[in-house]
Amino acid sequence: NAGVTQTPKFQVLKTGQSMTLQCAQDMNHEYMSWYRQDPGMGLRLIHYSVGAGITDQGEVPNGYNVSRSTTEDFPLRLLSAAPSQTSVYFCASSYNWAANEQFFGPGTRLTVL
Amino acid sequence: RKEVEQDPGPFNVPEGATVAFNCTYSNSASQSFFWYRQDCRKEPKLLMSVYSSGNEDGRFTAQLNRASQYISLLIRDSKLSDSATYLCVVNGGNQFYFGTGTSLTVIP
Numbered sequence: 001n002a003g004v005t006q007t008p009k010f011q012v013l014k015t016g017q018s019m020t021l022q023c024a025q026d027m028n029h030e031y032m033s034w035y036r037q038d039p040g041m042g043l044r045l046i047h048y049s050v051g052a053g054i055t056d057q058g059e060v061p062n063g064y065n066v067s068r069s070t071t072e073d074f075p076l077r078l079l080s081a082a083p084s085q086t087s088v089y090f091c092a093s094s095y096n097w098a099a100n101e102q103f104f105g106p107g108t109r110l111t112v113l
Numbered sequence: 114r115k116e117v118e119q120d121p122g123p124f125n126v127p128e129g130a131t132v133a134f135n136c137t138y139s140n141s142a143s144q145s146f147f148w149y150r151q152d153c154r155k156e157p158k159l160l161m162s163v164y165s166s167g168n169e170d171g172r173f174t175a176q177l178n179r180a181s182q183y184i185s186l187l188i189r190d191s192k193l194s195d196s197a198t199y200l201c202v203v204n205g206g207n208q209f210y211f212g213t214g215t216s217l218t219v220i221p
Contacts, residue, residue, distance in 0.1 A: 031207075033208075033209070035211075040121070040213060041213065042117075042200070042211045042212055042213035042214060043157070043200070043211040044211075045208055045209070045210075048207070048208065050207060056207075058208060090156055090157070097204070097207040097208070097209075098144070098145065098204065098207075101147075101159045101162075102157075102159070102209060104156035104157050104158070105156060106155070106156055107155075107156055
């Protein structure tokens, strides 16, 4: 099992550009989520999904879109990048929302100039 | 008010010391509680779940106090390899809420 994979590992964008952060898991987990981590702020939930076809907003959803067309994939789209979106982004999955453990991908370090 | 609050530290302790971290949570209906460990520039990984009766895993002991809504983590006989950030996590509704983390450095 590869676990949770994320691409790219690093990305630099200019203000106004759009891009998609990829996340995939091969553990047949129903629950997937995206977090951003900023110094002094901890991990904040952006969007999450409790199963294919179902997504919902977390604490900081503005400026981001998600979709969940398959169980395996949960891409995060930045619509028009802003410097405030400079952060480390983590994708995570778990068997379901009540499961004991979330498995995290290695993260994507995004810089918006 | 934040869902989960932790003392950010940093905690700098000598090898062999015992160190304790606390975490408070705001949602009295929360059912699941965890401690995660995060190494510098890495992803968080589960250290241990926290059960109502308390639980121990080697040098690590976790406690839950539902009445006061706090969770604790005790590390005995600290090792250099314990240096990391420890994240308190609480499940509420269908989301996981993370504390900002407590930084621990174990000094030789």
